[in-house]
Amino acid sequence: MKFRFAAPVALAVALTLAAAGCSGGPTTAAGDDKSFEFWSFTGIDQKAAVQEYRKEHPDVRVKLTEVGSSTETAQALTTALAGGKVPDLVLIQGDDLPKFVQQPQNFHDLREFGADKVKGDYLDWVMSQSTTEDGQIIGVPTDVGGMAVAYRKDLFAEAGLPTDREAVSKLWPDWDAFIETGKKYTKATGKPFVDNAPTSVFYQAVNQVSEKYYDNDDHSPIYAKNPQVKEAFDTTLKAIEAGITAKQSSFSNGWSAGMARGKYAVVAAPSWMLNSIRTTAPGTKGKWDIATIPGGNGNWGGSYLAIPRNAKNPKAAWNYIKATQSPKGQLQHFLDSGSLPTTPSVYEDARLTSMKDEFFSGAPTGQIYTKSLLGLEPFYIGPDSAIIGQEFLNALTDVEQGKGDPAKAWDTAVKNIKTAIGQ
Amino acid sequence: MTTTLSPQRAGLPPAPPLTRIRRGIGERIAPYAYIAPFFLIFAVFSLIPLLFTLYVALFEWNPIGDHTFIGFDNFTRLFDDPRFWNATRNTISIWLLSTVPQLIAALFLAHLLNHARLRFALLFRMSMLVPYITSVAATAIVFAQLYDRDYGLLNWLLGLGGVEPIDFIQSTWGSRVLIAAMVTWRWFGYTALLYLASLQAIPREIYESASVDGAGGWKQFRHITIPSLRPVIVFTVVTSTIGGLQIFTEPLLLNPINAQTCGATRQCQTLTLFLYEQGFGQYQFGYAAAIGVALLVLVLVIAGINYLLSTRIRPER
Numbered sequence: 001m002k003f004r005f006a007a008p009v010a011l012a013v014a015l016t017l018a019a020a021g022c023s024g025g026p027t028t029a030a031g032d033d034k035s036f037e038f039w040s041f042t043g044i045d046q047k048a049a050v051q052e053y054r055k056e057h058p059d060v061r062v063k064l065t066e067v068g069s070s071t072e073t074a075q076a077l078t079t080a081l082a083g084g085k086v087p088d089l090v091l092i093q094g095d096d097l098p099k100f101v102q103q104p105q106n107f108h109d110l111r112e113f114g115a116d117k118v119k120g121d122y123l124d125w126v127m128s129q130s131t132t133e134d135g136q137i138i139g140v141p142t143d144v145g146g147m148a149v150a151y152r153k154d155l156f157a158e159a160g161l162p163t164d165r166e167a168v169s170k171l172w173p174d175w176d177a178f179i180e181t182g183k184k185y186t187k188a189t190g191k192p193f194v195d196n197a198p199t200s201v202f203y204q205a206v207n208q209v210s211e212k213y214y215d216n217d218d219h220s221p222i223y224a225k226n227p228q229v230k231e232a233f234d235t236t237l238k239a240i241e242a243g244i245t246a247k248q249s250s251f252s253n254g255w256s257a258g259m260a261r262g263k264y265a266v267v268a269a270p271s272w273m274l275n276s277i278r279t280t281a282p283g284t285k286g287k288w289d290i291a292t293i294p295g296g297n298g299n300w301g302g303s304y305l306a307i308p309r310n311a312k313n314p315k316a317a318w319n320y321i322k323a324t325q326s327p328k329g330q331l332q333h334f335l336d337s338g339s340l341p342t343t344p345s346v347y348e349d350a351r352l353t354s355m356k357d358e359f360f361s362g363a364p365t366g367q368i369y370t371k372s373l374l375g376l377e378p379f380y381i382g383p384d385s386a387i388i389g390q391e392f393l394n395a396l397t398d399v400e401q402g403k404g405d406p407a408k409a410w411d412t413a414v415k416n417i418k419t420a421i422g423q
Numbered sequence: 424m425t426t427t428l429s430p431q432r433a434g435l436p437p438a439p440p441l442t443r444i445r446r447g448i449g450e451r452i453a454p455y456a457y458i459a460p461f462f463l464i465f466a467v468f469s470l471i472p473l474l475f476t477l478y479v480a481l482f483e484w485n486p487i488g489d490h491t492f493i494g495f496d497n498f499t500r501l502f503d504d505p506r507f508w509n510a511t512r513n514t515i516s517i518w519l520l521s522t523v524p525q526l527i528a529a530l531f532l533a534h535l536l537n538h539a540r541l542r543f544a545l546l547f548r549m550s551m552l553v554p555y556i557t558s559v560a561a562t563a564i565v566f567a568q569l570y571d572r573d574y575g576l577l578n579w580l581l582g583l584g585g586v587e588p589i590d591f592i593q594s595t596w597g598s599r600v601l602i603a604a605m606v607t608w609r610w611f612g613y614t615a616l617l618y619l620a621s622l623q624a625i626p627r628e629i630y631e632s633a634s635v636d637g638a639g640g641w642k643q644f645r646h647i648t649i650p651s652l653r654p655v656i657v658f659t660v661v662t663s664t665i666g667g668l669q670i671f672t673e674p675l676l677l678n679p680i681n682a683q684t685c686g687a688t689r690q691c692q693t694l695t696l697f698l699y700e701q702g703f704g705q706y707q708f709g710y711a712a713a714i715g716v717a718l719l720v721l722v723l724v725i726a727g728i729n730y731l732l733s734t735r736i737r738p739e740r
Contacts, residue, residue, distance in 0.1 A: 071704075075703050075704075078486055078487055078703075078706055079486070081486070081487040082486035082487055099706060100487070102488070103485070103487045103488040106487050248573075249680045250680070251679070251680060252679070252680050253567070253568060253571060253574065254571060254572065254573045254574060257573070257574050258573070387705065393687075394681070394684070394687040394688065395687075397687035398687045398688050401590065401593045401687070402590075403593065403594070403688070404688075419504060419505060419506060420506075420705075
């Protein structure tokens with residue numbers, strides 16, 4: 001009957017192994033400044049940046065983990081902060097950032113390492129999002145969105161529209177003109193013009209405001225009475241009613257399939273979207289071009305690097321931030337992977353302005369996107385901004401999919417937001 | 424199995440000899456030591472988290488910030504929350520849609536497999552288990568594509584018959600049916616196999632004497648098959664209820680764009696998914712814990728009703 005004893009023993013061994021597995025294998029020695037653990041998310045290619053850094057600092061060991069999507073990474077970080085076992089460096093997406101800035105005791109105030117001396121290198125409204133009200137700096141911005149519109153030249157030609165990017169940009173000085181252009185396209189071809197309205201119209205227009213869901217001064221929620229938000233919402237409803245959208249939610253299966261088959265001609269494209277188009281529809285190379293966003297400028301997206309309070313090697317992590325996020329480092333990263341620098345001093349650099357993207361017919365992406373960032377008025381982003389935006393988006397999607405009543409959509413959205421955030 | 428345990432047939436066991444009682448304390452403790460690993464793991468991974476959930480539900484609990492005691496406020500908020508009632512409706516509909524047809528169909532299939540003279544019977548019996556060993560994630564992704572509005576196989580077939588495409592994923596009933604179909608597809612064969620195993624334990628003679636007495640196929644099914652299967656029916660009803668009320672992966676993966684709400688209007692958000700959204704999407708751990716407690720109560724109530732109903736299927740005497 002030996003196996004009867006063997007079972008509990010085997011179990012105990014298995015449990016010990018499982019516990020060891022949870023601790024993430026061999027850990028680096030504490031406080032040696034020569035190694036650090038770095039959590040990033042997928043699709044942003046931090047691997048390239050790390051390799052670049054290792055070339056210049058071969059003695060530093062970087063343990064890079066791509067946790068998952070940006071949301072999953074923020075979730076994992078929350079769990080890690082609650083549990084106490086944290087990475088030394090973490091990349092946080094802009095939408096997830098407010099929740100962490102609200103709890104600054106979980107992070108190093110980067111002024112300890114001299115962040116206040118370099119903060120002037122970055123766009124001030126980007127920096128303000130990672131700065132607490134009493135001036136603690138929680139994160140250093142790695143990239144921003146910037147806005148533009150990607151369009152299919154071949155499909156525009158079929159519809160008898162201009163195809164040159166200057167001429168196309170002139171077609172839509174504002175969103176109403178954008179909708180009118182869409183109507184012309186749909187009338188000429190019988191096909192939808194834009195992928196969907198909630199993302200390609202609402203999420204763009206609502207990020208072009210001077211004040212968004214919260215009051216800029218007293219930080220109280222004003223989403224229900226801000227005329228700028230209402231206007232973006234109504235413009236989106238108008239786009240839906242015009243019948244120019246393909247009703248494909250961004251990143252859904254139908255969206256990907258439709259993009260590859262040319263079922264729609266236009267996608268709103270913040271700078272990080274270009275890579276999605278490239279990987280979703282590789283067969284459309286050279287058929288796209290990029291025009292300016294209706295309304296001229298705006299920003300959507302961007303990420304930050306932060307150092308958790310209980311990090312073992314905060315100094316090594318900071319050295320990495322300092323080297324890779326300097327204006328020179330961000331310029332290099334733009335040239336390598338296309339993510340847009342947050343450091344305005346390089347916006348005039350010849351290497352940035354001469355950058356052309358062959359997938360998009362040689363469009364000067366550096367020039368187009370940096371231009372969309374200049375002259376932006378910063379708005380306050382509150383702890384529940386992401387939820388508020390999602391509920392507005394959901395109400396609009398419901399109308400676009402043909403079930404929601406457009407006349408009631410605004411009230412539904414406001415009611416749902418009240419339920420979700422309690423105010 | 425049941426017959427050997429039946430007290431009417433077995434005589435009284437012989438009185439234990441005196442020596443056996445005196446074997447010592449080690450002998451008496453040993454059984455507890457053998458079962459201890461399970462109960463230790465149960466305590467660490469189930470009991471303590473359960474009690475801790477009850478505790479957290481009384482707080483406004485930010486995992487990386489303050490924990491404020493608020494008593495039963497999370498529960499009063501929950502009862503006023505339309506999202507909670509929506510999730511409850513979705514959960515119960517999906518559970519009914521997936522459990523009832525599944526158990527009935529499995530019963531008939533098992534009856535057929537047991538009686539029909541089939542070639543390759545083993546092949547048919549084994550193939551029923553294939554869906555069960557397929558990963559849930561793979562199932563959800565493939566089903567979502569089959570039922571897609573624009574590029575789905577199902578709507579393509581309907582289109583050949585001149586039917587307008589149906590948007591299963593975006594509509595309330597469509598998405599519920601779709602999730603129920605996934606669950607049924609996955610568990611149907613497993614349930615049928617459980618029934619088949621107990622059917623094979625029923626002696627042929629009972630059926631033979633029944634047909635001599637003039638009982639037809641339906642009467643045999645009604646008066647022999649179902650009563651003999653009572654224990655396994657109760658077992659499958661209870662397990663599929665517990666599983667059905669906790670459906671999570673299927674709705675999470677059905678609509679990757681609005682994963683945490685299973686769509687723009689929460690049309691197929693189940694209670695577990697609502698819990699996940701509140702806890703890990705919005706970091707309201709206290710509120711999520713309250714949802715967990717509400718789900719526990721719901722499972723207990725429905726399992727109780729189930730038990731009462733199932734025990735009514737008694738062997739006729």
